[in-house]
Amino acid sequence: MPAVPDIPSEQDTVDTSGAQASILMVEDTTALAAVYHEYLVRDGHQVTLAATGQAALQVLAAAPPALILLDIRLPDIDGMEILDRVRQEHPHLPVVVMTADGSVNLAVQAMRRGAYDFLVKPFSADRLLVTVGNALERLRLQEMVEIYRERIARPRFHGFIGASLPMQTVYELIQNAASSKATVFITGESGTGKEICAAALHQEGPRSGEPFVAINCAAIPHELMESEIFGHVRGAFTGAIADRAGAAARANGGTLFLDEICELSPDLQGKLLRFIQTGSYERLGGTRAEQSDIRIVCATNRDPLQEVRAGRFREDLYYRLHVIPIHLPPLRERGGDVLEIARHYLARFTAEENKHLLHYTAEAEQLLRSHAWPGNIRQLQNVIRHVVVLNDGDAVTADMLEQALTPAPGRDAGESPPPSPSGSNGTGQATTMPEIRPLRILEQEAVLRAIEHCDGNVPRAAALLEVNPSTLYRKLQSWRANAD
Template sequence: MKPKVLLIEDSTSLAILYKQYIKDEPYDLFHVETGREAIAFIERNVPQLVILDLKLPDMDGEDILDWINEQQIPTSVIVATAHGSVNVAVSLVQKGAKDFLEKPINADRLKTSINLHLQQVKLEHLVEDIETKFDRNRFHGFIGSSLPMQGVYKIIDSVAPTTASVFIVGESGTGKEVCAEAIHKESKRSDKPFVAINCGAIPKDLMESEIFGHVKGAFTGATTDRKGAASQAHGGTLFLDELCEMDLEMQKKLLRFLQTGTFTPLGGSREVKVDVRIICATNRAPLVEVEEGRFREDLYYRVHVVPVDMPPLRERGNDIVTLANHFLKLYAKEDGKQFRAINRDAETLLKRYRWPGNVRQLQNIIRNIVVLNDDTKLTVDHLPEQVRQSTAAKNNRTAPPPTPHSVEALPAEPITDEIESTYTPSQVADNPPTHIRPMWQIEREAIQQAIDYCDGNVLNAAVLLELSPSTVYRKKQAWEAEDEQQYTD
């Protein structure tokens, strides 16, 4: 099936001319004259590309772009503008348009721009097919389709049907309990209980009773027998969150339970046997806890059969905006508020913030905004000071690159200047360098600079660098893994 390109242009003569320009190209061009016709067409059959005139009889082109952004329509937009409106077109590029064409548009410029953006759409679909074959935006309570989360989903798919113990590691607020519940729901035990215990929230004197239960008279206040979490989870899953917070004596009793499947309730004399699957989690580095003597090594190897690393929110790219929109619409509906979308500038700030509290922090911030305001769009002014200040501090440390107008228009100078300044023949002849940097450093800086230049868009960066997107993804993930290893070492 040929790609579809929608031309929104009120001049019939210009539309006929543009159709003549591209009559031999391998895509179909459809033409509408008004904004209402454009919206109706897009709702029926989403085109891969939209060429948008700024001045329409019934509305401004900017209104169409805003509608596409609000509805999260998966299409690219090229703005067509008269000479005097270039500044307006640039502002629309900052709002999400991919490119702008200055009228009068010549045939070569039109064909080149359309082909470039259709190739980019095709490239995005190819990457999705190869690297996220099982791509899901929602998965058992998770929301997000970033590559790190796709990896988590695949591990859950693989481990859930087995009986293996799972150890989930991640910062607070990354969704460790959601991960444990997802494993339970995908497992053969899904119709049995899922019982969660937070080992960091229970006093150590009560921990044994919470997990294994007690008999009447075991301690002051034990007026009746009580089943613990292990008995309650019989046939299902027992989730021990923040396991590294458990004291060493209780770790010893837990290890015996994991080895034998039996325990003795506190104050009791008869062993109880249960069938439970154990899933553990921690926000600490477990091996560091072992080395420091706070976590038993034998228990570590007992529970650390299949590790799952939950990515922090700052590494999940566009998932940040996806989650923010989900929480915004959810709370707006619950509280009867008007919020429907997030302003593009606010989205940029959300993606640049470091999110030390991860998804939980994002959720609380959006909840606070909805409670205290009642607008249709979430804007920069709604965001708390720490989100805006953090981005401002980052911008002061490193000046941001100019906003790109399109992949085609993006210059490669930021990547090549440094290489040329280090290795140009004239410099070597006239002023030999005192320090030669390894090529892997140059490569890493070039790729990272391209990704920063493209505001985190790896696909655009790969096009700039003339590399395969899968190569850039792979190198980026390898470097992040090395950095994490150095940090933990």
């Protein structure tokens, strides 16, 4: 006959997520305890026996089990009192009460006070194992529901807004990948929040207290990109009047985010590959190797594999970077998230503009949900700001949104129209006069507007303007120099 211990050791309990379950049996009849113990052990469970109520409470305090089999009549403490203690301290812990024949009313009372089920002694092995199995299965399902509820009830995650299932998947990927040093490759359409994703990876991980450095590879001329990433020494090129640390040095210990990485030139792709492999680099114009310990996160709105097939992106670099892929869903696939995001930015922009638009009408919400949002969250932001700036009142209507979504000639959707200058026609009536500005200003505005429209992608803006990308890079450099 097995001994009846008072308090279990660490070996007497197991993780409830495994195949076995730890069970506490509170039974003062030694012979019955031995029989039921044998039934449960043969079924693969780990069982701790307690002959008194006080011993059972000590077990609960030391290591709560996955299930309790509780005799209602004990020599020292009323079993109902123990049941009440369990319900108060461990509300999700299932309790199956055991009672003698003729005490069924007592068992029913126990069920009303929170017991999962009851067994009338004596009972067979099958009856015991079915009851225990059902109780443990219910516990497992409860735990799964709690996990899913926590995930789905998470409407925000760092800079993200939205509780849709696609975004819950993204949040889970970020949490799982954050602690690793492996490179993360973020893909998704423009405006889906790739930099927010990179920042969340940094903030969730062990490097959160170190620098987070972001570079948009499409917004910097190719000839300056190497210096931007790796730095340069004095005299490396015209205008390099002093040594300058690059992003690799500034991000040391932290995270380097390379947005639009497919814009890197082939030669720089090779240098980046070597840096990823060795952690070593040289500044532009320098001869001394430097080391940097960084986690690299990159992103693109293109299909990276298509870029590899087209010969524009190195295959070996792709596989070095594409270790943990995260795809951000477009706004049109995120269901009700669009309303939560729209409400957030309405509150933010009305506060910034000192307006009083407090909510959306039902028709406006329907329009928000049905629109395709090709520009994703960035387009939604622009549309809402447009509405807030040009309207007043208590509610945003569908008409307001439609006006913002319908671009005027020469203006993108969501972009506020420029003020029209007025003059006189000599009869005292105001008339609209064309604004005449220098051609160089118009050219600069057209170029910058095209680059903004393409989300900083200079080659794409050059294609729309039907000029060579190098022409735009030279103009950008010239304008920056004049601005300085």
